[in-house]
Amino acid sequence: MPADGGPGRVQDVRRQNLAVVLDSIQRTPRTTRAEIAASTGLTKASVSSLVTVLLDTGLVEEAGVARDGERGRPGSGLVLNRQRGALGAEINVDYLAVGVVDALGELRGHKVLERRPGGLDVVFGDLQELARAVAGEAKAAGIELLGGGLAVPGLVDPTRKLVLTAPNLGWQDAALERHLEALLPDSPLGVVLSNEANSAALAELWYGHGSSFGDYLYVSGEVGVGGGLIFESQLFAGPRGHAGEIGHVVVQPDGLKCGCGGRGCLETVAGQDAVFSAAGIQGATTADRMAALMHALRTGAPDAVRAVERAGHFLGIALVSAARMVNVSAVILGGHFAGLQNWIRPSLRQSLETYAPGLVPPDGVAFSELGQTAALRGAAGSRLREAFASPADLLN
Ligand SMILES: [Zn+2]
Missing domain, CATH: 1.10.10.10 (Winged helix-like DNA-binding domain superfamily/Winged helix DNA-binding domain)
Known part of the structure; x- marks a missing residue:
């Protein structure tokens, strides 16, 4: 020393x-x-x-x-300099997304691709192609990418570049170092790994509703249901980095088996597939199924309306339990919860008021407006913030 x-x-x-x-x-x-x-x-x-x-x-x-x-x-x-930015990428169960966030926090380019079935090599082959296209457009627009972030729906170890478990992707102890490097070769700061809901929770803080709350629980509704906790405008990930996993809070003790190995988790009643299945919705792709569900809701189809109400009811139960535990009174709902807000809001509100009157007030519930860009914007935003916290790392 x-x-x-x-x-x-x-x-x-x-x-x-x-x-x-x-x-x-x-x-x-x-x-x-x-x-x-x-x-x-x-x-x-x-x-x-x-x-x-x-x-x-x-x-x-x-x-x-x-x-x-x-x-x-x-x-x-x-x-x-708005010509400096970071690449944000997301692997989800049914789609891959890549975008660029510039130094001012603006999204400069964004592409989404339906995810094909297949293992790591298939997923990263497609993701690399998508990243190459988005990075190429950024370069053509004169934007230099300093590094990137990749968000995945699972528990991750960013230091060892491992996905510890991502049940909805079927990944266990997946080593991603080589894939992360290939995603953005030659960038000065490289690509870091993060949990999708944590990244989306941060994106809300920087680019969405979060700045007006300061303390909140973010819930991402996808095939899985993820969560991220923000306290005093900071992500609280807990001692091992996995806090806030509200999707696996048990809401139905005798419920269905869950991908996590447990039973009756929120995900088994409020996850996207759980809602489609309860609503009797079928379709070749998630986009088709979502379109069919929205149509059914607009025409008042009883099964669809009931399925979404039920999801709202159980989402409310999980939210009040979590809100009590960590003493927050605001929630931001993303993914399909945001898309279904008109139909899910009444049963959700009723559940919140029944199980914890006054704990989460009506103006404490916000629906995300970031759509499929939330996780990738958070992942890229984190990388940019690291660069800003330590600008000397960019010299050499
Ligand atoms: Zn579970």
Whole structure:
């Protein structure tokens, strides 16, 4: 360990100050070097030198730089460079999705592909092709991708790049290192692995309804039902990273067997397939089945209406139990729950009021508007935030 004041120490301080200056620019677009010095307490000379380094990382640019590269008026301020971004990808049970999120948090390109049946190689073959197409379009638009994130519906170990278990994909201890590398070769920061519901919960915080709540439980409705907990605007993943798995909270003790090995989990009554099956809906693809379900609901078909009401009822039971346990009073519902909101809301509300009056008020229930982009936006957003927290990693 270098002693205080030694070269290592100086480097640490400089790394930290880079992040501090970058944070100022992120918080106050078009801020000037003088304003940054005033707000951070750093000297003008240090700020100037740190800004030069940040300009070198490409994360920041002078505001008002004309398209032909001619400099704007000096002192016109600094902004994040929206031509830097991260790739976000999602593997779900029935679809694959890839998109690009830029430094300002905007989605710049997005493609979805129906997932074919098959093992890891088939899935990653298709995902790679999709990623190549999206990354190619980003490159053509002049966006440089710093790294990426991949979200999967299962329990993951991001450090060892392993999917520990993803019952709905049929994966157990799946090693993804090679596949993650191939997804975005040559990016400075590489691709990290995350849980789909955790990533979607973060996407709500940054790009959706979450910022107005601060503390909430996010529930993703897909074939599986996932969950993510946000406390004080931070993801709470628990000691081993798997907290918030509301899909496997038991709501029917004598219910159906669940993919997790248990019985009567929320997923067995409120997951997408559970709803289709209770509604008597069939179809070749999930999109076909969802379209048929929506049609049945619009025409008031009793089986469909009952199936969705039942899902809302049990979703409410699981939500009040979870809300009591962790003391949150807001929930955000994504995936098919968002698509079915008009039909699911009444039974859900009734359930919330019956089992825990007043705990989750009507304005504490929000439905996601991010659709199939939620998980990939969270995965890409996390990668971008890591880059912003440690801009020095981009130098070399
Ligand atoms: Zn289960």
